[in-house]
Amino acid sequence: MAILYACINIIREVLQIVYYFLLPRPAVSDGQNRQRDSQLATQFIQKFAEKYGNVHPEFFRGTLSEALERAKNELRFVMVVLQTDEHDDTDIFNRDTLTSQSLITFLREKNILTWAGDVKDPEPYQASITLQATTYPFIAIIVAQIPHGNTGSGPKMIAVDRFEGFSSPENMIARLTMSINRYGPELQRIRSERAGHEAARQIRAQQDDAYLASLRADQEKERRARELAEAKRLAEEHARKEEEARRLLALNRENWRRWAITQLPDEPHPNEIEVAKLSFKLANGERVVRKFRATDTVETAYIFVDTYYLKNEASSSTVTEPPSNYEHTFDFLLVSPYPRIVHHVDKFKEIKSEQGLWPSANLIVEELTSDDDDDDDE
Structure with a gap:
C-alpha cells in the first residue's frame, strides 16, 4: 500500500506539471501577475481561516517576492509554507501545527515572517520548483545571508533549512530554534553593520546639512555684503552726482551773474x-x-x-x-x-x-x- 500511495503521488505531481506547462494560459504582464499572486495569497488566508479558524500565524498578505523583500529589508527570518489539499498530511498539519498557540507565540516573539500558499497557484508552484519540494506540506526557512566570498555585496535571501511532511509544533519550534541559533549571529552582524552604515550615513547627512547650512549662511552673508556695498556705491554715486550738480548749478549761477552785470x-x-x-x-x-x-x-x-x-x-x-x-x-x-x-x-x-x-x-x-x-x- 505504501508503494502504491507513493506511485499515486508521483503520478499526481507529474500531471500537475503537465497541466501547468502544457495547457494554454493567457499572456499577462508582470504587474498583472503580481496583482493575481497577491489576490491568490489573500484568498489562501481567507480559505484557511474559514476552514481552520482565525487562530493561526499572522500570514503575510502579499506575494512571496514581497514577503522576501520585506524580510530582507527588515533582516527577519521567513518561514515559507507550501501545501496542497491533495496530500493527506495537509489537514492534520493545519489543524494541529499551524493553529498551535505555542508555535504562533514563538513565531511572534522571534519576529518570524510567515508566508503560505497552495502549490496549485502559480507563485507557490514556482516556489516549490525553486525550493525542490517533493512532499507536502513543505516548510523552508529563509534568511538574509552574505554568500561566502562576496563580503562586498549585499545580503541575499538563502534557504537555510527545509523539512517536508507533517511536523509537530514542538518539532517545528526546535528546527526554527536551531536555525536561529546557527544563523541569527550572522543576521545580527548584518544588522550591526547596517546600523553602523546607517549611523555613518546619518552623520554624513548631518555634516552635509551643517555644511550646506554654513554655506547658505556664508552665501547669505556675502549677498548682504554685496547688497550693502552696492547700496553704499549707489549712495556715494548719488551723492557725487548731487554734489556735481550743486557745483555746476553754483558755477552756472555765478557765471550768469557775471554775465548779467554786463547787461x-x-x-x-x-x-x-x-x-x-x-x-x-x-x-x-x-x-x-x-x-x-x-x-x-x-x-x-x-x-x-x-x-x-x-x-x-x-x-x-x-x-x-x-x-x-x-x-x-x-x-x-x-x-x-x-x-x-x-x-x-x-x-x-x-x-x-x-x-x-x-x-x-x-x-x-x-x-x-x-x-x-x-x-x-x-
Whole structure:
C-alpha cells in the first residue's frame, strides 16, 4: 500500500506539471501577475481561516517576492509554507501545527515572517520548483545571508533549512530554534553593520546639512555684503552726482551773474527825467540806493540786487555769454513793506508800470527758502 500511495503521488505531481506547462494560459504582464499572486495569497488566508479558524500565524498578505523583500529589508527570518489539499498530511498539519498557540507565540516573539500558499497557484508552484519540494506540506526557512566570498555585496535571501511532511509544533519550534541559533549571529552582524552604515550615513547627512547650512549662511552673508556695498556705491554715486550738480548749478549761477552785470544798464544821468529812486535793504542789513529809468524792467532791479556784490570786481572776471542749458532763478523777493507788496520778477514789465515802485520805493530784500518757493508758486 505504501508503494502504491507513493506511485499515486508521483503520478499526481507529474500531471500537475503537465497541466501547468502544457495547457494554454493567457499572456499577462508582470504587474498583472503580481496583482493575481497577491489576490491568490489573500484568498489562501481567507480559505484557511474559514476552514481552520482565525487562530493561526499572522500570514503575510502579499506575494512571496514581497514577503522576501520585506524580510530582507527588515533582516527577519521567513518561514515559507507550501501545501496542497491533495496530500493527506495537509489537514492534520493545519489543524494541529499551524493553529498551535505555542508555535504562533514563538513565531511572534522571534519576529518570524510567515508566508503560505497552495502549490496549485502559480507563485507557490514556482516556489516549490525553486525550493525542490517533493512532499507536502513543505516548510523552508529563509534568511538574509552574505554568500561566502562576496563580503562586498549585499545580503541575499538563502534557504537555510527545509523539512517536508507533517511536523509537530514542538518539532517545528526546535528546527526554527536551531536555525536561529546557527544563523541569527550572522543576521545580527548584518544588522550591526547596517546600523553602523546607517549611523555613518546619518552623520554624513548631518555634516552635509551643517555644511550646506554654513554655506547658505556664508552665501547669505556675502549677498548682504554685496547688497550693502552696492547700496553704499549707489549712495556715494548719488551723492557725487548731487554734489556735481550743486557745483555746476553754483558755477552756472555765478557765471550768469557775471554775465548779467554786463547787461545791467548804467545808472541814469542826474539830468535825465522819468527816473525811479529805489532804496534796497539787503539781507545783510546794508541799505543801498539806486536810480533806474522808468523804462527799465522789474527784472533789472532784481539783477542789480543779485549782482551787487560784484560791483567792485575787475572787469576781467566778467563773462561775455550766459551759460548754456541754464535758466536763472532769483533766490530772493523784492517787497514793499507798507503796505506789503511783493514785486515779482518780470522781464517785460517796466518799473513805471509796477505799483509801489514808481517814482520811488523802499524795498526789503527777502531771501527765499524752499517753503517760500512753494508758497510763491501757489
